[in-house]
Amino acid sequence: MTSKDELLTAIAWAAAQGWTPATGGNFSARVEGGYLVTASGRDKTRIQADDLLLCDLDGQVLKGSGKPSAESDLHAALYRLDEQIGCVLHTHTVASTVLSRRFPDGIALNGFEMQKALQGNTTHDATLCLPVVPNSQDMDVLAAHVRDAWPMPWGFLVAGHGIYAVGRSVAECRRHLEAIEFLLACVLEESRWSQ
Template identity: 80%
Template sequence: MMTLQTELLAAISWAAQQGWTPATGGNFSARTEAGYLVTASGRDKTRIQADDLLLCNLDGKVLSGDGKPSAESDLHAALYRYEPKIACVLHVHTVASTVLSRRFPEGIELSGFEMQKALTGNVTHEATIRLPVIPNEQDMVELARHVRLGWPMPWGFLVAGHGIYAVGDSIASCRRHLEAIEFLLACVLEESRWS
């Protein structure tokens, strides 16, 4: 039987295998009864192990584990406080999300893609949906404020010039959202080469 910890480690390893965690980038978390498990700062996600995870409370304070959480751990905590249904946050750095979030700082509209149906609540490719883009900030309080202003964001959001934050009500749904968002962004980036 897979535990929350092993399921999170599997999701991190999967994201790393896609090449979405360059130079130890990205951070990953899953909600627990005590708060959330989150990756420690500076860890190589291609070699992630159980002792690379920290347990934090919903204020972002480390309850157990060695190392320090990424500065962005505070944003994970804010997301868990904003929406009790969020069970997982997966943050990666991909070329498509980084480039397109700079090109479309007001958000990215998607329509006509079958893969839109992988995002919870979407039942047709004919709908037009919007992936939010928020400004990048080094100050996590300010970054969280931008997220709060754009809430709700049922699948996640992009941070301009930075990457994807996917959310879900389980680790599996968060993984699905992340993979679908990245696929959709790769399609938009490829289409932009035609124009």
């Protein structure tokens, strides 16, 4: 399966989870000469190959019709920041949006078996922190927040916005996204108990 096919499959999967409401979210994969990224305003439940644009690492469109997502520049910044990143998957879920507002300094995880799905972790006993960066409509400012908090090996949350999962491949990024979304759902559910 090519990176394009893998990316399309991952987008359709994320949309099927309900993680891309109102055409939200954006998705990309590094390819030779740049990265593929979703065009702006496309319904992710009906994603097609021609909904992907080829951009260079400065975010300029090289091939495809339409304009890239407003956040494509953040994808470009991530690919420039870390050459190990092969994929970026960005979704909007209730858990990631609410918890990123409630815990602007990061979300602590401990005791969850699913932590082991995050690359480099082998135990549920470790305490991990999912980083949260301040939101901005200015992608240069948002990219600066991300650079200041780097490294973030599985991704990060943007306050009041959602999650950006990263991985060395589409498969690893998808695993990170699914694990993080599960963990955030657990934290959100636990927070209801304490009220």
